[in-house]
Amino acid sequence: EQQEKWVPRAVNMEIIGTYAQTELGHGTFLRGLETTATYDPNTEEFVLNSPTLTAYKWWPGGLAHTANHCVVVAQLHSKGVNHGVHPFIVQIRDEDTHMPLPGVKVGEIGPKLSFSTANNGFLGFDNFRVPRDSMLMKNAQVLKDGTYVKSRLSKLTYGTMVFIRVMIVTDMAYYLSVGATIAIRYSAVRHQSKPKENEPEPQILDYVTQQHKLFIALASSHAFRVTGQWLWTTFVRVNKALTSGNADTLPELHAVACCLKAVTTRDAASMVEACRMSCGGHGYMTSSYLPILYGITTAACTYEGENTVLLLQTARSLVKAWQKGSKGKPLSPTEAYLMDKSPVPKWENTLDGIIAGFRRVSAGKVQDCVSKIDKLVKMGTSYEDAWNQTSVRLVAASEAHSRAVILATFRAEVSRAAAALSPPLARVLHQLVHLYTVYWALERVGDLLLYTSIAERDVQELQQQYEDLLQKIRPNTVGLVDAFDLRDEILNSTLGAYDGRVYERLMEEALKSPLNAEPVNQSFHKYLKPFMQGKL
Numbered sequence: 001e002q003q004e005k006w007v008p009r010a011v012n013m014e015i016i017g018t019y020a021q022t023e024l025g026h027g028t029f030l031r032g033l034e035t036t037a038t039y040d041p042n043t044e045e046f047v048l049n050s051p052t053l054t055a056y057k058w059w060p061g062g063l064a065h066t067a068n069h070c071v072v073v074a075q076l077h078s079k080g081v082n083h084g085v086h087p088f089i090v091q092i093r094d095e096d097t098h099m100p101l102p103g104v105k106v107g108e109i110g111p112k113l114s115f116s117t118a119n120n121g122f123l124g125f126d127n128f129r130v131p132r133d134s135m136l137m138k139n140a141q142v143l144k145d146g147t148y149v150k151s152r153l154s155k156l157t158y159g160t161m162v163f164i165r166v167m168i169v170t171d172m173a174y175y176l177s178v179g180a181t182i183a184i185r186y187s188a189v190r191h192q193s194k195p196k197e198n199e200p201e202p203q204i205l206d207y208v209t210q211q212h213k214l215f216i217a218l219a220s221s222h223a224f225r226v227t228g229q230w231l232w233t234t235f236v237r238v239n240k241a242l243t244s245g246n247a248d249t250l251p252e253l254h255a256v257a258c259c260l261k262a263v264t265t266r267d268a269a270s271m272v273e274a275c276r277m278s279c280g281g282h283g284y285m286t287s288s289y290l291p292i293l294y295g296i297t298t299a300a301c302t303y304e305g306e307n308t309v310l311l312l313q314t315a316r317s318l319v320k321a322w323q324k325g326s327k328g329k330p331l332s333p334t335e336a337y338l339m340d341k342s343p344v345p346k347w348e349n350t351l352d353g354i355i356a357g358f359r360r361v362s363a364g365k366v367q368d369c370v371s372k373i374d375k376l377v378k379m380g381t382s383y384e385d386a387w388n389q390t391s392v393r394l395v396a397a398s399e400a401h402s403r404a405v406i407l408a409t410f411r412a413e414v415s416r417a418a419a420a421l422s423p424p425l426a427r428v429l430h431q432l433v434h435l436y437t438v439y440w441a442l443e444r445v446g447d448l449l450l451y452t453s454i455a456e457r458d459v460q461e462l463q464q465q466y467e468d469l470l471q472k473i474r475p476n477t478v479g480l481v482d483a484f485d486l487r488d489e490i491l492n493s494t495l496g497a498y499d500g501r502v503y504e505r506l507m508e509e510a511l512k513s514p515l516n517a518e519p520v521n522q523s524f525h526k527y528l529k530p531f532m533q534g535k536l
C-alpha cells in the first residue's frame with residue numbers, strides 16, 4: 001500500500017526525495033542517532049524532533065534545495081518505549097511553493113571537496129507531525145493504538161545501505177573507465193623527453209613507468225565491473241530468498257558487500273589520482289576532469305559506510321566464520337576457503353596459484369586475529385578492547401579476503417565469458433586478468449612471503465611476467481579505452497576527448513576564464529599599482 005502511494009509519485013517526479021540518515025553527531029553508529037519520532041495515538045501521528053544540535057540531519061544529497069520529501073531515519077518511541085531506528089517518509093517542503101513546512105529547518109551544509117552540485121543539506125524538526133502511515137512499515141509496524149510489531153529481522157532496516165553498497169562496486173568500475181580513458185588517450189597524444197638523441201620524442205604511453213601507472217586502472221575497471229555484476233546477482237538471489245522468508249544468506253551478502261565496497265572505492269580513488277598525476281601539470285587542471293573525478297571517487301570511501309568501519313564489519317564475519325569452522329560447522333560459500341587445512345602447497349606462478357595464495361593470506365591473517373583476540377581475552381582483556389587492539393590486523397584480513405574474492409571472480413567470469421568471444425578479444429581480456437592478478441601479487445609480496453611458499457625467484461619471475469604483460473597490452477590500450485565507448489560530453493575533459501585535440505582544447509578553455517576578459521585586470525589599479533608605488 002505504501003509503495004502504491006509513494007512510488008508512482010516519485011517515478012513521475014511529482015515528489016523528489018533523499019535519504020536523511022546521517023546526523024551532525026553520528027554517521028557510522030546508527031543506534032546513536034538522536035532524531036526522535038514519538039507516536040501520538042490520539043491523533044495517529046508521529047511527532048518528529050531534533051532534541052540537540054547533534055541531532056540535525058547532515059549530508060543528505062539534494063536535501064538543501066532540491067528535495068521536497070525525504071526518508072528520515074529516527075528513533076521510534078511508542079507507549080514510552082524506544083524501539084530503535086526506523087525509516088519515515090516525510091514531506092519537508094510545500095509541493096507548490098517549495099517553502100519549508102512549519103517545524104522544518106532545512107539548509108545547505110557548505111562547500112565540499114567535490115560534489116558541488118549535490119546541495120547536501122541539514123535538517124531539523126521542531127514538533128513536526130506526520131501521519132502514522134509515514135513510517136515505512138514493510139518490516140516493523142506501529143498499530144493505530146501504538147502497539148509496536150517487531151520486524152522478523154531488525155537488520156532489514158539497513159537494507160537500503162546494502163543495495164547502494166552493491167551498486168557502488170559497478171559505479172567504481174565506471175569511474176575508473178573514465179579516468180583510464182582520459183589518461184590513456186592523453187598519454188598517446190603527449191610526447192616528452194628524448195631518450196634517443198636521433199629519434200623524435202616518444203609518446204609518454206611508451207614509458208613503462210607510465211604503463212605501470214595506467215594499465216592497472218584499465219584492468220581494475222574490468223575487474224570491478226565483473227565483480228559488481230556477480231555481487232548484483234548475489235543481491236538479487238538473497239532478496240528473493242528474503243521475500244520468501246529466508247534470511248540465511250543475508251549475513252554473507254552484508255559481509256561481502258561491505259569489503260567489496262571498501263576495497264573498490266579505495267582502489268578507484270587511488271588509481272584515479274594516479275591517472276591524474278600521470279597527466280603531469282595538465283592533470284591538475286579542472287578542465288581535465290581528473291580532479292573532479294578524484295573528488296567523486298574519494299567521497300565514496302566515506303559515504304554509504306566509512307571504509308574502515310565496513311572492513312571491520314567483514315572482519316567480524318570472518319572471525320565468526322573461523323570460530324564456526326573450527327567447530328566443524330559449515331561456512332558460507334565465499335568464506336568456506338578459510339577452513340582449508342591442507343598443508344601449504346608448493347607455490348605456482350599461475351593465476352590459480354596466485355588466487356590460492358591470496359586465500360592462504362586471508363585465512364592466515366584471520367587466524368592471527370583470532371589467536372590475538374583469544375590471547376588478550378584469556379589475559380583478562382574485555383572482548384571489545386581485544387577487538388580494538390587487533391583492529392589493524394582485522395582490517396588487513398578483511399582486505400585480503402576482498403582481494404581473494406575479486407581475483408577469483410574476475411578470473412572465473414572472464415574465463416566463462418571468453419568461450420563466446422573471438423580468440424583475439426578473449427586473449428586481450430585474459431591479458432588484463434593476468435596483469436591484474438600479477439600486479440596484486442607483487443603489491444602484496446610481503447604477505448605472500450609470510451603465508452605461502454613463494455620464494456625469491458618466483459617473485460622475480462612474477463616481476464618479469466608483469467613487465468611482459470605491459471608490453472603485450474600496450475598496442476591495444478587506446479583501443480581498449482575506446483571500447484568503453486564514453487562520449488566526449490560524458491568525459492567532459494580537455495585531455496581525454498576522442499579527437500586528441502588536447503592543446504587546442506586547453507587553450508580554448510583557458511580563454512573562457514573571466515580573468516582573460518580584459519588585458520589589464522582591475523586588481524592592478526586597485527591593489528598592485530598602489531602597492532608598487534608604496535601607497536599600501
Ligand SMILES: CCCCCCCCCCCCCCCCCC(=O)SCCNC(=O)CCNC(=O)[C@H](O)C(C)(C)COP(=O)(O)OP(=O)(O)OC[C@H]1O[C@@H](n2cnc3c(N)ncnc32)[C@H](O)[C@@H]1OP(=O)(O)O
Nearest residue numbers: 021027028029030155158161162167168171254303304305
Ligand atoms: C538512492 C538510490 C540510488 C541508486 C543508484 C546508486 C548508484 C551508486 C551511488 C552513487 C551516488 C552516491 C551518492 C551518495 C550517497 C550516500 C548516501 C549515504 O551515505 S546514506 C548513509 C549511509 N550510512 C552508513 O552506511 C552507515 C554505516 N553504519 C552502519 O551500516 C551500521 O551502523 C554498522 C553496520 C556500522 C553497525 O551497526 P550496528 O547496528 O551497531 O551493528 P553491529 O556492529 O552491532 O552488528 C550487529 C549485527 O548486524 C549485522 N549487520 C549490520 N549491518 C547489516 C546489514 N546491512 N545487513 C545485514 N546485517 C547487518 C552485523 O553483521 C552484526 O551481525 P552479528 O555479527 O551480530 O551476527
Ligand SMILES: Cc1cc2nc3c(=O)[nH]c(=O)nc-3n(C[C@H](O)[C@H](O)[C@H](O)COP(=O)(O)OP(=O)(O)OC[C@H]3O[C@@H](n4cnc5c(N)ncnc54)[C@H](O)[C@@H]3O)c2cc1C
Nearest residue numbers: 019020021022026027028059060061299303304305306308
Ligand atoms: C559526499 C557525501 C554524501 C553523503 N550523502 C549522504 C546521504 O545522502 N544521506 C546520509 O544520510 N548520509 C550521507 N553522507 C554521510 C555518510 O554516510 C557518513 O559521512 C558516513 O557514513 C561516515 O560517517 P561519519 O561521517 O559519522 O564518520 P565517522 O564514523 O565519524 O568516522 C570518522 C573516523 O572514525 C572512524 N571510526 C568510526 N567508528 C569506528 C569504529 N567503530 N571502529 C573503528 N573506527 C571507527 C572511521 O574509520 C573514521 O576514520 C554522505 C557523505 C558524503 C561525504
